[in-house]
Amino acid sequence: xxxxxxxxxxxxxxxxxxxxxxxxxxxxxxxxxxxxxxxxxxxxxxxxxxxxxxxxxxxxxxxxxxxxxxxxxxxxxxxxxxxxxxxxxxxxxxxxxxxxxxxxxxxxxxxxxxxxxxxxxxxxxxxxxxxxxxxxxxxxxxxxxxxxxxxxxxxxxxxxxxxxxxxxxxxxxxxxxxxxxxxxxxxxxxxxxxxxxxxxxxxxxxxxxxxxxxxxxxxxxxxxxxxxxxxxxxxxxxxxxxxxxxxxxxxxxxxxxxxxxxxxxxxxxxxxxxxxxxxxxxxxxxxxxxxxxxxxxxxxxxxxxxxxxxxxxxxxxxxxxxxxxxxxxxxxxxxxxxxxxxxxxxxxxxxxxxxxxxxxxxx
Numbered sequence: 001x002x003x004x005x006x007x008x009x010x011x012x013x014x015x016x017x018x019x020x021x022x023x024x025x026x027x028x029x030x031x032x033x034x035x036x037x038x039x040x041x042x043x044x045x046x047x048x049x050x051x052x053x054x055x056x057x058x059x060x061x062x063x064x065x066x067x068x069x070x071x072x073x074x075x076x077x078x079x080x081x082x083x084x085x086x087x088x089x090x091x092x093x094x095x096x097x098x099x100x101x102x103x104x105x106x107x108x109x110x111x112x113x114x115x116x117x118x119x120x121x122x123x124x125x126x127x128x129x130x131x132x133x134x135x136x137x138x139x140x141x142x143x144x145x146x147x148x149x150x151x152x153x154x155x156x157x158x159x160x161x162x163x164x165x166x167x168x169x170x171x172x173x174x175x176x177x178x179x180x181x182x183x184x185x186x187x188x189x190x191x192x193x194x195x196x197x198x199x200x201x202x203x204x205x206x207x208x209x210x211x212x213x214x215x216x217x218x219x220x221x222x223x224x225x226x227x228x229x230x231x232x233x234x235x236x237x238x239x240x241x242x243x244x245x246x247x248x249x250x251x252x253x254x255x256x257x258x259x260x261x262x263x264x265x266x267x268x269x270x271x272x273x274x275x276x277x278x279x280x281x282x283x284x285x286x287x288x289x290x291x292x293x294x295x296x297x298x299x300x301x302x303x304x305x306x307x308x309x310x311x312x313x314x315x316x317x318x319x320x321x322x323x324x325x326x327x328x329x330x331x332x333x334x335x336x337x338x339x340x341x342x343x344x345x346x347x348x349x350x351x352x353x354x355x356x357x358x359x360x361x362x363x
Contacts, residue, residue: 023066030055031261047256055264067265075258077210080227084234086342102343116285124281134160137317138348141259146353156278158263163282168318182330198245205243209233289317314340
């Protein structure tokens, strides 16, 4: 008779776990639908942004969206592999040849981050970690994770980066067409891995990089190690040509959907009214970044012996894929633009958490 009162409690806890699992499944389904819809619409970063926006919208409307922390950590490690796979011996040699441009990109990142930080603090009315990681010109997923770990708002940081990406992707083609008179007609672009498919050796290498990088970075205490560890080991593997094939597309899509869904699910208890000032700050910051990129490209192109349009596309804080596609469509130096965007992304991902910890340890 003394055991009967415990029974409803067990049922309650079981029901709670069931509701959480159902919410996670619902989020993943909605995220997949959102990603597929954005892919069909040819939107930028379709699988991450589509999943995030649809899940966020349904969460704000009251749907019981939930995220799985273990699944999220696994996919963050996959994001590290994806970023590390961008490295190669050719990439490093290109960065060496374009060292002056890389220095310009670094200066641009520092300057724009500093000014944007002030905009988010004053106009956006957010705390220091949120303002800092929102002002970074790159890394939607990584900056959201790093910002959350530093005490930032995990709902507002991705919103700032989404606004940045959309503003860049919309504004740059309009500028090229209306101001520069560049023809951005329909293009038939096919992304291919050259016919290569991974074998068991490739899969083993990825797994070792992910697991050893994740736990190794954690043991050493590297900030944001769950993505930096796998990224660094995977970069070494690609530079040494231990592995040469790209990650399968289905893996990268799954990672983007899970990360986007995890971000969107956090909008469950969001008060929509609090978005106005951060959104205005994000838009203002993006306009500043675009203006800065345009001015620097016009002033420095001749000095660096680089095509002004290629330099502008290398500086603007848009996505690597989106800027690469625009580069192909206008017959710009795609390798140069891609190398500079990879450099910027790596620079931001590696240094942003470290610098925040160094300058604002007690924040």
